[in-house]
Amino acid sequence: MSSAIIDVPKSPPPPQPSLEAEFHHPLENYVGRRPFRWLLGRLTRQQGDSTPLERIIASYGNPAAPRWQKIKYWPMHKFIDRMRGSVSMDVFRKQLSEHAPTLRGLVITARSVAEFGLTTPQRFTAPLFAVWNITNRCNLRCRHCYQSSQAQAPAPELSTQERLAVVDKLGKAYVPMLAIAGGEPTICPDLLAVLNRAAKYKMHTTIATNGVTVTGDLADQLAQAGVRYVEISLDSVHPQRHDAFRGVPGMWAKSVRAARIVAKTPGLQLGIAMCVHQGNFSEVRQMIDLAISLGAGRFAHFNFIPVGRGLEMVSGDITPPQREKLLAMLNQVMQEGRIGVISTAPQLGRVCLMHAGQDGRTSCSHAGSGIGAKAKVVARYLGGCGAGRTYVCIQPNGDVTPCVYLPHRVMGNLRDKELVEIFRADYYELLNDRTRRLHHCGSCDFANYCGGCRARSDAYFGRLDAGDPGCICNQHQWDQLVRQGVVRVQDDPPADEFELTPTRHGPA
DSSP: OOOOBOOOOOOOOOOOOOOOOOOOOTTHHHHTSHHHHHHHHHHTSOBTTBOHHHHHHHHTTOTTSOHHHHHHTHHHHHHHHHHHTTSOHHHHIIIIITOHHHHHHHHHHHHHHHHHOSOSSOOOSSOSEEEEEOOSBOSOOOTTOTTOOBSSOSSOOOOHHHHHHHHHHHHHTTOOEEEEESSOGGGOTTHHHHHHHHHHTTOEEEEEEOOTTOOHHHHHHHHHTTEEEEEEEOSOSSHHHHHHHHTSTTHHHHHHHHHHHHHHSTTOEEEEEEEEOTTTGGGHHHHHHHHHHTTOSEEEEEEOOOOGGGGGGGGGOOOHHHHHHHHHHHHHHHHHTSSEEEESOTHHHHHHHHHSOTTSEEEOGGGOEEEHHHHHHHHHHHOSOOBTTTEEEEOTTSEEESSTTOTTOOOEETTTSOHHHHHTSTTHHHHHOTTSOOGGGGTOTTTTTOOOOHHHHHHHHSOTTSOOTTSGGGHHHHHHHHHTTSSBOOOOOOGGGOOOSOOOOSOO
16 A cells, blocks of 8 residues: 555543353253264254255244144254244244244354354354445446446346346355345346245345446335345435535435435335445534434445455545444444344444443344343454354355455356355464464454454454454554655644545555
8 A cells, every 4th residue: 555644533441341250051062962962963954945944944933834743843843842932933933943044144153163163263064144236337436335336237147047146046055135235236127026036935135236227116126025124325414425425416316315215115224325435424423313314224335345446545434533433333223122223244243242331232143233241242253343254245257255345356257167166265273263363353252243344354464364354353453654755744624624635545
């Protein structure tokens, strides 16, 4: 990197947080034992179009289940009774037995424990979540675009049949969640065909869009195709600033109009996404208020990472103290419960554990968040940054990478390989083994809950195992970047004075 101007406020030495208590669930006493692992392996073997585990859970508490299943699976049903605790039968069936994506995720988890045992964070045999940049074509030209998307795709993309074949490979691997992004996914002519194919595998599908082309008819079609969540990006609560960042006048109004359409469409939940940088750092709480007023059920905070066109605005990255302040505020919003919150900054899990209390809400990585000790157990196994561990990215040409922000770390291509084969190859060991980390990430008490953003480490140091310089615990590494001229200290500029003119900064 050449030098870039980033605000680095003078601050006291960073805190060294520690985890005062581990959280435990009775199920952990069983699943790590060899006999139980053997049983899980047997229960998750494919038999036709399902597994015994799926049939056990589907028949549990189900009056319509065949009598032979109730008799055959009676011992397992009694075990579920014991583990279910205070959760009612109706809630259990609604959230697991009758929710196919969760059940598919449970199959992957059971197969993973059968093969690897209980590990922290948990190693998985297949990803729980895939983000598919279905096209590189886009109707905007955003300054921070990690894909460097443009009006015409710079390289050949998958054909219709190849895209459908990708869905089949995800279905075969039991991937429970698929997020369609881009580019701009709504201008991809195969979008609805892909969504309908994913619905056959009962995947939970979502769409991330700028909203410009969203109409009432399209929203209805998305809902009919099984989409349950539509995420619309906004960069500012001020229309002119948003449009300047997106490169096309009038886009704020179109995105807000789309948000209102989605919020009113039966079956769809609205999310508002915001990539936070120096130019809009002061607007985050206002954006959350705007999201609530638009009817959004979730606010999604995206880390700015210098990749793609983001290399041209490294000066936009926020500092570790700013990120800590931002995450503390997001945690407060989570605890208030007015709107759901997710973040691509894995440090949110640490912040929740430090400040939310035992009965508070905890970020569980890509699984969202949950309340109480059970959620904290889940957070320990899902483990913060999921790059190449719990999720992967699929590029428009079929390449698979560990994360959307790691487009150059290609693990394989779905045109000629199966997803599980790709997932278990390059980078798998490094990304799963948190003892192989540099800087504070290698000794942090919260390593199992966070692990640091691997994309930020790679962007700034060219290494997947480096410490995340965006974390307050790695303030020393951030300061080194300052001394090396990668970033340059200046007085804290008012947000309105942030320069959006692209400059050539960033890693080679």
